[in-house]
Amino acid sequence: SWDSAVYVTDSIDGTQYIPEIAYGNDRVHLTWHSFNRDANGKYAIEYASSDDDGDSWELQTLYEPSGTAVYSWFPDITVDEEDVYVVWQDDDWDVNGVYDFEIILKKSEDNGGTWDDGTLIVESKRTANFFYMLPAIVSNAGIIYITYQDYRDSIYDHYFALSQDSGSTWYDDYEITDGHLINYAKMEMAIDEDGKAYFGYYDDTNIAEETDEDIDIYIRATIGGYPTNPTINLDGGGDDWEWAGEFNQDNSPITWKNNGEDGALKSFKDALEDGLEDAIDNSDTFVDEYGVEMANITLTVTSDTEGRISFTEMKIEYTVDFLVDQEKLVNNLNTLVE
Structure with missing residues (x-):
């Protein structure tokens, strides 16, 4: 059985896209990207939290670009104790007017109350300006994985970035797939209490050597x-x-x-x-x-x-x-x- 639907964004106008949800410390956390709030023509990263199982919500705009036609898209969210992380792709984080998609991370250390200024995780010089990087994030005990898709050498492979100190420092990105040909394909993740990470995705490269070449679901995990x-x-x-x-x-x-x-x-x-x-x-x-x-x-x-x-x-x-x-x-x- 289900409760009645709750209208989370009734206090704001514009169009709201692709919500992601997480739960931690007795609080429900939501993030999504919006367009044209207050008729401003901008894409922005939004956040909402609830302390009463979703009956009421407190809303915040986490990031709004300085100009229009700037794509701050596809946020994802995870919770690790008091730390809340929101990641998204952005095409003008450096405000240079050049469309060069990058991965940005914002962190709250007080369960979503206040947020830092944001950190550039994947720079544009390491990407091919792929429009649909679709980042995802998981965390546990200070270990953070961020996955994203990128178009390099005519292949839409998935990569991850890793931090083991709650986002203070990051390792170089690591390629997860090999010859992934499907674009607009978000990878999902889970992480256990020991820091082992699981990556779920769909692929058409016939990894399992099946008779029929089709699109299947695969799981990879760290060792x-x-x-x-x-x-x-x-x-x-x-x-x-x-x-x-x-x-x-x-x-x-x-x-x-x-x-x-x-x-x-x-x-x-x-x-x-x-x-x-x-x-x-x-x-x-x-x-x-x-x-x-x-x-x-x-x-x-x-x-x-x-x-x-x-x-x-x-x-x-x-x-x-x-x-x-x-x-x-x-x-x-x-x-x-x-």
Whole structure:
């Protein structure tokens, strides 16, 4: 059974297109693009949120271009805790009057209350000015995937951009399909609690070697999420700290201090000393500008299976013991006075 339909955009005029929806933190989030609000002849990116299961809505215009005939189209939305992300394609983000479609991301860190100024994710120099890039977005625990379609070398392949730090930095785009020939084809995604991403799309390239060449639905997924039995070592030898069941995105941060605590096979102090000895034995040292000999200590992460580990922050705290031989100090001071 269904509730009665709710009129979300009754307070605005113009034409409203292609809504996308997400839910998180007891709030329903909507986004879409509008045209000709207040007879302005512009395409704009809209957003609405509801805290009462959709009975009432608060509307915001997330982005309105400076001029007409500028295409801010096809937004998509995802929620990750208090963070809300809206992505869309835009042909004049840099306001240069040139039609060069790009992918833009806006982020809210307060559940849709306020928004940043927007970030350029896919620049026009990396695209072929394809009119229907149709971006999609998913996120979980700071990991964000943005997919889009682009026309390169006469092929309409799909690509994704990836961030593992809530959108602060982005990796280069990665090609998902190979020889995709259908245009105007949006890819949808899902992401699990371990960060494994699934990509759903339709294709006519006969990937499965069927008898009849037709259009079918396909799923691709990233290999692994959080790896099995991740470990770390500092001395180039055996594992010093086993993270399995101890260190993950649900219970971090974890402090590595004493042997036998939180998966540590040796104390951090002992591992650091072993790392220094290993660096000295392998001549991995240098003298800095102050004449002090320094050592490079390599932190190595391994696991039993493929997967992904993301460092959001790592802090090393240590105590320096300043030891003074009193008799020697007094003698030296007396020498200086004389």
